Amino acid sequence: ERIGYLPEESYLYRFLNADETLDFYGRLFNMSKADRRERVDRYIEMVGLTHARHRQLKEYSKGMTRRIGLAQALINDPDLVLLDEPTTGLDPLGTRDMKDLILKLRDEGKTVVMCSHLLADVQDVCDRIAILYEGELKQLGRVEDLLTEQGRTRLMTSRLDDAAMAEIREVVERHGATVETIDHPTSTLEELFLRTVEESRERPGQRFVPEDVPASDEEPAANESE
CATH class of the missing domain: 3.40.50.300 (P-loop containing nucleotide triphosphate hydrolases)
Incomplete structure (x- = not known):
């Protein structure tokens, strides 16, 4: 029971x-x-x-x-x-x-x-x-x-300029280690989907318009022929 x-x-x-x-x-x-x-x-x-x-x-x-x-x-x-x-x-x-x-x-x-x-x-x-x-x-x-990968260390900061990243790389190498990658953190597809749904609920009717597509809903004028 x-x-x-x-x-x-x-x-x-x-x-x-x-x-x-x-x-x-x-x-x-x-x-x-x-x-x-x-x-x-x-x-x-x-x-x-x-x-x-x-x-x-x-x-x-x-x-x-x-x-x-x-x-x-x-x-x-x-x-x-x-x-x-x-x-x-x-x-x-x-x-x-x-x-x-x-x-x-x-x-x-x-x-x-x-x-x-x-x-x-x-x-x-x-x-x-x-x-x-x-x-x-x-x-x-x-x-x-x-x-946990015990032999590796990950450092996450706010956005840094090129000079700051070069200085960090220099410090790391000075201590005998190497910088394997520097990139931006990403979310998961699940997080993106849930965030999109939540935003859609907050702003119903709003559509996503790709940058290369005109935002206007108007249909282009038809070509006229004589």
Whole structure:
């Protein structure tokens, strides 16, 4: 009763709505009516489905189905939550929502075990990882410890002019090291997508116009012929 499980494919009753689904699973744990009502409200709000709680699950998108599946895994308030490929098949917004929920569970003191082949998602939400290959444990430890390259140092500053960069290069070489690269930091495609969506929500109707395309919406005049 202290374990919650979200399989890769959530086989839920499609003719039930969110309230009925969670109430059904609460009954399987012999929860009282009052406890079921409280937890149904709590977890539907937590996974962001309050607006769709009375819609049948067959009308849900893949992301919404994963979220109600997670709520189902939490209905018994487990200490240990097992998640199998929780972000597979989700769009960038759905993936971000799921990762935020996983981090929230961690912050609430729950132990979350996540199985996934999407390594970027694992790196975003996990404190410790284990790598299995052909059924054998190959790596185990904290993410930052396993990924840190001890023999290299990275320095990040605000924008520098050419003279300052030359001086830094000289100091580094004076201490017997080499400057391997100097470039500008980049964000991920996921961060770019989420930022674009957020900006679009703040300024609806605004379009991106490439620099080499006229901004005017007017159609060019048609050529006239005699």
